[in-house]
Amino acid sequence: MTSATPTLLYIDDDAALARLVERGLTRAGYKVVHAASGQEGLDRLAQGGIDVVALDQYMPGLDGLETLEQILKIPDAPPVVFVTASQDSAIAVTALKAGAADYLVKDVRGEFIPLLQVAVNGAIRQAALQKARDEAEAEVHASRDRYAALAAEREVLLREVNHRVGNSLQIIASLLHLQANSATQQDVKAALTNAMGRVAAVAQVHRRLYTSHDFKTVMLNQYLEALLEDLRRSAEGNKMSRLTLKADPIEIDPDRAVAIGIIVNELVMNAVKYAYPDGAGPIHVELKPQGDDLQLAISDDGVGFSDQADPRGTGMGQRIVSAMAAKLDASVERDPGHKGTRFVVRFARVSPALDKSTSAAAS
Numbered sequence: 001m002t003s004a005t006p007t008l009l010y011i012d013d014d015a016a017l018a019r020l021v022e023r024g025l026t027r028a029g030y031k032v033v034h035a036a037s038g039q040e041g042l043d044r045l046a047q048g049g050i051d052v053v054a055l056d057q058y059m060p061g062l063d064g065l066e067t068l069e070q071i072l073k074i075p076d077a078p079p080v081v082f083v084t085a086s087q088d089s090a091i092a093v094t095a096l097k098a099g100a101a102d103y104l105v106k107d108v109r110g111e112f113i114p115l116l117q118v119a120v121n122g123a124i125r126q127a128a129l130q131k132a133r134d135e136a137e138a139e140v141h142a143s144r145d146r147y148a149a150l151a152a153e154r155e156v157l158l159r160e161v162n163h164r165v166g167n168s169l170q171i172i173a174s175l176l177h178l179q180a181n182s183a184t185q186q187d188v189k190a191a192l193t194n195a196m197g198r199v200a201a202v203a204q205v206h207r208r209l210y211t212s213h214d215f216k217t218v219m220l221n222q223y224l225e226a227l228l229e230d231l232r233r234s235a236e237g238n239k240m241s242r243l244t245l246k247a248d249p250i251e252i253d254p255d256r257a258v259a260i261g262i263i264v265n266e267l268v269m270n271a272v273k274y275a276y277p278d279g280a281g282p283i284h285v286e287l288k289p290q291g292d293d294l295q296l297a298i299s300d301d302g303v304g305f306s307d308q309a310d311p312r313g314t315g316m317g318q319r320i321v322s323a324m325a326a327k328l329d330a331s332v333e334r335d336p337g338h339k340g341t342r343f344v345v346r347f348a349r350v351s352p353a354l355d356k357s358t359s360a361a362a363s
Helices: 015-027 038-046 064-071 089-098 113-182 186-211 220-234 254-274 316-328 352-362
Strands: 007-011 031-035 052-056 080-084 102-105 243-247 283-290 293-300 331-334 341-348
Touching: 007 015, 007 038, 015 031, 015 113, 031 038, 038 052, 038 064, 052 064, 052 113, 064 080, 064 089, 080 089, 080 113, 089 102, 102 113, 113 186, 186 220, 186 254, 186 316, 220 243, 220 254, 220 283, 254 283, 254 293, 254 316, 254 341, 316 331, 316 341
Parallel strands: 007 031, 007 052, 052 080, 080 102, 243 283
Antiparallel strands: 283 293, 293 341, 331 341
């Protein structure tokens, strides 16, 4: 930082002119230090405390351009105003290109001193501005580095959280599966199997997030494939052997993926229980885009919806589907023209609430 009384180092072998400069700039509020050669000036700079340098070109030993080159190698070097009696513009251009802050022509009577005062004032201001700019840029880079480090740490933590949540839910699903296998009453077995599927639907989302590079979205087609594979493994006998999926690669946020997975679980398990009373049959899951919306269909070629009523049913699955559909702001309709049973779920690709908040932020 420049002191209240800035110090000027005047490097010139003309002692008489140096006295004129000292007299003139002292009145202007400067402390003036004189060095009679380039090397003497460099030695004085090494001691510190210099705010600006005025440098002559023609001196014994190191000339002005050679001295300027050495000054600019000093860390945080003060600005240099090149001062010379030469009218050669080539020297001025060379000095400015080399890094001098300004250039002016001197005379032996000291009439250039007011111009020197203006030049050194400008050089000090420019150096202060450049230092402030450099410090601001350094702070911006440091802030970016800190943000990147925090983001990386957050990613690791989120990945670990999803890993642990996914593992915990998978353990719960496995326990439900074991309990279902040991149950002797069919309604208890069915209830435990359904609960296992619901837990597995949520666990699959967290497993997807754990292995994903993006915690904000889930590839819905991959998620549904993994979910259906869980259902195949959990089914008794070969009733799931003909469960198929046809899905376009679609990204969606994790919360909506959970709701979709639970809907698929409920409707697929419903088809498993009721569509084919005499054995196994095909059950199809299809996901495709329709403009800005998505269409999810779960269908079978079984006995049809009217024949699927089970007096032992509690209606829990239907209530869960309705709740998840409300979460998605989705419509759920049965296709009356389909042989067997086909449910069609239509919902927006992006949550309406999220879409509105994004639009508001953009505006």
